[in-house]
Amino acid sequence: MTDRNPPHSALCALRIGSRGSQLALWQAHHIADKLRARGHEVSIEIIRTTGDAMQHLTFAQVGVQTGSKGIFTKEIEEALLEKRIDLAVHSLKDLPTDLADPFTIAAIPVRADASDVFVSVKYETFASLPQGARVGTSSLRRQSQLRAQRRDLEYVEFRGNVDTRLRKLAEGQVEAIILAAAGLDRLERTEDLRERFPSLILCPAPGQGALAIEARAEDTATLEALAFLDDAATRFAVTAERATLAALGGGCQVPIGVHCWPISNGFDILGVVASPDGASILRAELDCRHDESPEALGKKLAAHLVEQGAGPILALIESPPLQTGVTTP
Incomplete structure (x- = not known):
């Protein structure tokens, strides 16, 4: 608007x-x-x-x-x-x-761009990282989905603002970090941004x-x-995403990705639930017409994920967190 x-x-x-x-x-x-x-x-x-x-x-x-x-x-x-x-x-x-x-x-x-991005000084793509490389990310959602692609990497807890994480990367504490595209774009810190992940590889957080x-x-x-x-289209999309998250009982630090985007005659929405170790990953995708509410769309997507077995995966998060890598201050 x-x-x-x-x-x-x-x-x-x-x-x-x-x-x-x-x-x-x-x-x-x-x-x-x-x-x-x-x-x-x-x-x-x-x-x-x-x-x-x-x-x-x-x-x-x-x-x-x-x-x-x-x-x-x-x-x-x-x-x-x-x-x-x-x-x-x-x-x-x-x-x-x-x-x-x-x-x-x-x-x-x-x-802005909802995707997650691969940031590295030395490596051009996530796929080109050598076995055992350290990848910094504080997000269980990101860790879980990326483990489904590369279980041979070490995923390191990595908190701090954008500048702090980029500094740690430059110091060699890790070989790569995963960040939200929007933050790097807004701060104009894209010099080491190598790859924007498609949602089918790394589905973003609801509202990202x-x-x-x-x-x-x-x-x-x-x-x-x-x-x-x-903006009406953005509000519809993120409302549907957040409705999916709410229906699955998740907060912002659970391994749930949801992305909704406008198409010519309505919206498409993709949802992902992954186990912490990346061994199990569920995906569901729906489309809707303009006469369907975003809340209804989000609940429908959640129901499809539950039918596939999302409940037991999310129940794992109630157990002690998976310990991989080291906590980085």
Whole structure:
């Protein structure tokens, strides 16, 4: 949806809450610039989240210690609830599917590239990595699907912001890292990006590549100010993806990939569930017409995956996490 039309909502003084990483601030400034172009006054407040404060732990360990799915959103939502900020800009894949009642996703702008990418200084493709090469990724979803392709590699827990992970790669701590394309593209750090994975090889996380602008559901003025940023096709796609994730009972750190994209007469959606060791991997793909709701599409995809045996695979995640590689601070 274009933002070049003259403003239709009343002008506001808007406070954006954001994490402090370079990527999070790029996203916040990106939205701030669009709002300022419509005449609004905008400021940005940096908020440190649980996930940011526990960078020395794996995602699985953070989940055990906090019992929280929203490790990158909890403190930001507290600021929203207390009216210290008016809106928050999130990477949608970080936002839990069960959004609390006081909040709403006010806008989902046009999506960037949803794919995962292979980043390496020495190697041109994932397939060209030598046996035993170390691949850095903090995502069980990525590890599980890539193990299905290459079980001979060492998958190393690898947390930190984009710059930190690229620095660790340059230092030779690993031979390659797997990142979201959108983050590298937005920060213009694509110099070592070698390969963009197709979804059939590495299905992205639900909502990957999309931004979510969260606000208080009762804050009519802010919702009106943000409405022009919403893109209908992107909202449909990510809503279907998140509906699949919710129906499967998963959070953002389970080995579930879902990707929905527009086609000429509707949408296609692909879902993947993989066991932590990559030995079992299930895929289902559906298409829909415009008269089907995204929630219904997502639930239908989840049902197909369950029919194939997704339940027992996901039950494995309740056991102690698979220990492979080493935890990298």
